[in-house]
Amino acid sequence: MQSAVQLLADIDAEAPLELQPSLERSVNFRLRMAQILAYKSFEAKVPDHGGAARYLGLLSIICQNPGQSQIKLAEAVGLQRSSLVPILDKMEANGILERRAVDGDRRSNAVWPTDHGQAVVADLTAQALELETRTLDGLSAEETDQLLGLMDRVITNLRRG
Amino acid sequence: MQSAVQLLADIDAEAPLELQPSLERSVNFRLRMAQILAYKSFEAKVPDHGGAARYLGLLSIICQNPGQSQIKLAEAVGLQRSSLVPILDKMEANGILERRAVDGDRRSNAVWPTDHGQAVVADLTAQALELETRTLDGLSAEETDQLLGLMDRVITNLRRG
DNA sequence: ACTGGATTGATCGAAGTCGAACAATTGGAT
DNA sequence: ATCCAATTGTTCGACTTCGATCAATCCAGT
Numbered sequence: 001m002q003s004a005v006q007l008l009a010d011i012d013a014e015a016p017l018e019l020q021p022s023l024e025r026s027v028n029f030r031l032r033m034a035q036i037l038a039y040k041s042f043e044a045k046v047p048d049h050g051g052a053a054r055y056l057g058l059l060s061i062i063c064q065n066p067g068q069s070q071i072k073l074a075e076a077v078g079l080q081r082s083s084l085v086p087i088l089d090k091m092e093a094n095g096i097l098e099r100r101a102v103d104g105d106r107r108s109n110a111v112w113p114t115d116h117g118q119a120v121v122a123d124l125t126a127q128a129l130e131l132e133t134r135t136l137d138g139l140s141a142e143e144t145d146q147l148l149g150l151m152d153r154v155i156t157n158l159r160r161g
Numbered sequence: 162m163q164s165a166v167q168l169l170a171d172i173d174a175e176a177p178l179e180l181q182p183s184l185e186r187s188v189n190f191r192l193r194m195a196q197i198l199a200y201k202s203f204e205a206k207v208p209d210h211g212g213a214a215r216y217l218g219l220l221s222i223i224c225q226n227p228g229q230s231q232i233k234l235a236e237a238v239g240l241q242r243s244s245l246v247p248i249l250d251k252m253e254a255n256g257i258l259e260r261r262a263v264d265g266d267r268r269s270n271a272v273w274p275t276d277h278g279q280a281v282v283a284d285l286t287a288q289a290l291e292l293e294t295r296t297l298d299g300l301s302a303e304e305t306d307q308l309l310g311l312m313d314r315v316i317t318n319l320r321r322g
Numbered sequence: 323a324c325t326g327g328a329t330t331g332a333t334c335g336a337a338g339t340c341g342a343a344c345a346a347t348t349g350g351a352t
Numbered sequence: 353a354t355c356c357a358a359t360t361g362t363t364c365g366a367c368t369t370c371g372a373t374c375a376a377t378c379c380a381g382t
Contacts, residue, residue: 017237018225019218020286026293027305028199029218030312035196036239037319038189057180057190064179071330076178078197083369085332107330107377125181132187137318143311144188150300150308151191157298158198215338232360244339246362268347268360 027154038135046127049120050094055087056124059113062097063121067110069102096120188315199296207288210281211255216248217285220274223258224282228271230263257281 023029046053058077062068070088074081088111091097096117099109113121136144184190207214219238223229231249235242249272252258257278260270274282297305 017222020221031196034316035192060181060184061178135318147311155195157296
């Protein structure tokens with residue numbers, strides 16, 4: 001059986017290029033490749049909903065934790081708070097979320113989903129689950145659990161890094 | 162045991178924000194998070210060598226497959242060929258690689274590493290292996306093999322997606 | 323009550339990536 | 353030989369993210 005670790009060019013190339021053998025055997029390299037493929041796969045097939053598809057993680061957090069400040073949201077998704085501003089601007093303009101004033105702190109905004117935003121998240125989440133199903137095709141329930149558990153341990157290690 | 166799947170904010174936050182439960186259990190979400198963490202972890206600790214650290218994968222390919230065209234290199238690392246131009250410009254200016262004329266096709270460039278470029282790749286590859294060791298801390302050899310195998314299957318699935 | 327440092331959101335410039343162009347070149351069909 | 357589509361590298365404008373900075377606001381210490 002051929003290793004799935006080939007370079008991205010292999011998708012439609014004749015003579016695959018090679019990496020240093022030590023990199024080719026690396027989990028980190030696979031992480032990068034899998035993430036790129038998953039990202040492209042998702043964005044390619046999903047209606048954009050005005051920027052929502054790209055930031056489903058963010059929007060999901062907003063729905064599950066309505067009323068958070070922008071700074072907490074930025075931290076939660078690993079963006080700078082300055083990067084979040086135009087993203088929220090766009091989603092607000094598209095009627096997906098609202099910025100509301102916080103009483104007790106006039107610096108802060110509370111970010112709330114609109115009804116439309118909640119519907120969009122539900123739709124996109126369903127499509128993310130479809131991608132998940134495709135991603136895990138052929139893996140048994142036990143193997144899926146193994147993979148999730150091992151990835152959790154890797155993530156814990158990287159956090160401490 | 163607590164799940165490693167928390168949002169990135171948890172690194173130094175008090176009250177973790179939550180995702181939709183279905184997303185929280187997802188391999189794709191973990192892929193994204195792990196990749197972000199690994200990327201930051203690597204770039205944070207490694208000397209830049211004039212842009213080489215960021216493009217270790219590319220540089221590794223160039224060393225293992227010297228003389229390739231820019232278009233093949235771009236495909237191999239998943240970049241547009243237009244995006245590769247300033248990257249190669251910079252590395253060429255820093256003496257890490259060369260663009261040589263190809264006899265038989267005057268449109269094409271052959272990209273070759275310099276001696277210095279090869280030394281840089283060796284150095285960076287060693288540091289990538291260190292990150293790999295940290296990433297896999299606590300995993301047995303069998304578990305590491307399991308993880309690599311499962312990720313290969315996931316990647317194969319994503320390719321077909 | 324006041325002051326100084328911290329926090330929040332916003333703004334700006336720099337850098338990276340993409341996609342649509344473009345010029346030069348190649349190769350195939352006639 | 354000649355034309356026309358495809359290929360290669362490049363340039364350009366749009367968009368995204370970051371880091372530094374700013375104004376407004378909050379809060380702790382006095």
